[in-house]
Amino acid sequence: MKKFKFQLETLLKVTRMKKEDAEVKFAESSRKLEDQKAHLQILLEEMQKGQRDYESISKEGKKVTVGALMTFNSFFAWKREQIEMQQQIILQSKGEKQKRLKELMEVMSYLKSIEQLKEKRLQEYKEEMLLEEQKMLDELGTQLVMRARA
Secondary structure (H helix, E strand, C coil): CCCCCCCCHHHHHHHHHHHHHHHHHHHHHHHHHHHHHHHHHHHHHHHHHHHHHHHHHHHCCCCCCHHHHHHHHHHHHHHHHHHHHHHHHHHHHHHHHHHHHHHHHHHHHHHHHHHHHHHHHHHHHHHHHHHHHHHHHHHHHHHHHHHHHC
16 A cells, blocks of 8 residues: 655645744744833833922922922933833834734644645545555455355
8 A cells, every 4th residue: 555645745844834933923022012011111110200209309398499390301301202212112013013923824824724635635545545445355355256156
């Protein structure tokens, strides 16, 4: 009996490697997005700390100097700018993650179709082998019957 050989086995292997690569890239983009969100959270906490410091100074009843006001104003403007930039980076990271997810889904779909084709061909091969075996058994049976008659 001949052994089953899937003619697209190389394509199947290459597609599996592409799937693994796409999974790695998707995981990297997910991790990067989470890191960017964590950095935004740190910036927001720094902004809140600055606001609490400003409120505590102004509530103490001490005179707030113009220099201190300008320093706080500069700090808040700088933090707002950092936060806005980080939000833009997060939007880009989300877009990258979506792109990687789409690529992964496409490769997985393609891989699934190749695997289904392989299963179909394997099933056809098994049916062929069963038919061949049945023919051989029929021939043997016929020969035995012919010898018994002779």
